[in-house]
């Protein structure tokens with residue numbers, strides 16, 4: 001009991017964040033004890049040999065005094081499954097011997113480790129070498145995290161002991177609702193549930209975010225993953241509308257708005273009042289620029305003050321332009337089709353420009369409009385015949401989200417909220 005109380009107090013002090021390893025952690029206090037020590041041998045222990053850089057497996061095996069004939073037999077046996085001649089440097093493997101304790105005895109097997117899920121085993125059975133691909137069974141479990149922004153979204157992930165890659169995934173879920181490069185505020189809070197892939201009880205990677213919520217001073221966004229068909233899935237609001245919009249909120253992931261849309265502005269280089277008919281995003285040279293919507297490249301080239309620029313025609317009504325680029329992404333030329341989110345070019349400082357930035361323009365019906373002030377149409381909602389099923393899943397998914405930090409400290413541990421806990425952080 002003491003341990004549980006201590007945990008409760010500890011969480012109370014941390015206050016502004018909370019993480020959990022699984023639902024059991026919260027509902028079953030016993031599981032809150034530290035996990036048992038890892039008794040499985042590490043990958044390095046299991047696969048002690050590594051294909052060195054600028055070498056080949058064949059060379060390495062010969063250096064290990066395995067006869068060229070055996071090397072040849074191994075490579076030939078593996079051929080139907082894997083071309084060992086092209087095996088990547090850095091690949092780990094282990095060797096098996098006729099007498100496992102004697103490395104001078106005959107080599108009878110070799111096992112390659114490609115990933116926690118994929119391996120290849122080549123064994124000598126009855127004087128014949130045979131190869132077998134091994135695919136580990138992957139299980140998934142649901143993990144939940146929640147956090148509160150104190151300085152940045154990344155820091156809130158770190159405080160929640162969450163893989164930072166997942167915060168990027170969270171930003172992707174709400175990429176149509178929020179520009180995570182500029183709309184993050186102190187005191188914003190988020191929570192999510194996500195699939196974690198497990199092999200033999202060990203985590204090996206992340207699956208999809210199942211449900212997520214992001215809340216700021218004025219708005220709350222909820223996204224629920226739903227599969228509308230085979231290989232078709234998306235995030236939806238609990239009412240079944242798609243979070244996906246015709247246009248992304250920002251053409252660059254992380255950057256700062258350095259100048260807004262205005263019909264009158266003093267131009268820093270030209271030194272006179274001149275409207276600024278776009279939005280500037282300050283970002284380092286080379287920062288990737290994304291197409292905000294599906295479309296066709298109408299122009300990709302150099303044009304006077306705009307420097308290197310791209311114009312995308314999205315449909316008969318909408319177009320966007322991206323100026324002062326450092327360069328174009330591969331395949332970006334007039335007439336090429338692009339998809340929403342596709343990288344089309346890189347931030348630069350070409351043309352008339354005071355420093356590295358992206359000048360982004362938005363056109364509707366041929367006229368300049370301010371993209372920051374526009375609300376764009378949604379993608380298709382959940383099909384009517386799936387809505388009932390979706391609503392059932394919404395209930396489950398929302399229930400799977402962790403409680404907000406403050407609530408949990410009181411609720412899960414049955415402790416009164418006191419001391420320097422949940423407020424004011």
Ligand SMILES: [Zn+2]
Nearest residue numbers: 278279280359
């Ligand atoms: Zn500009």
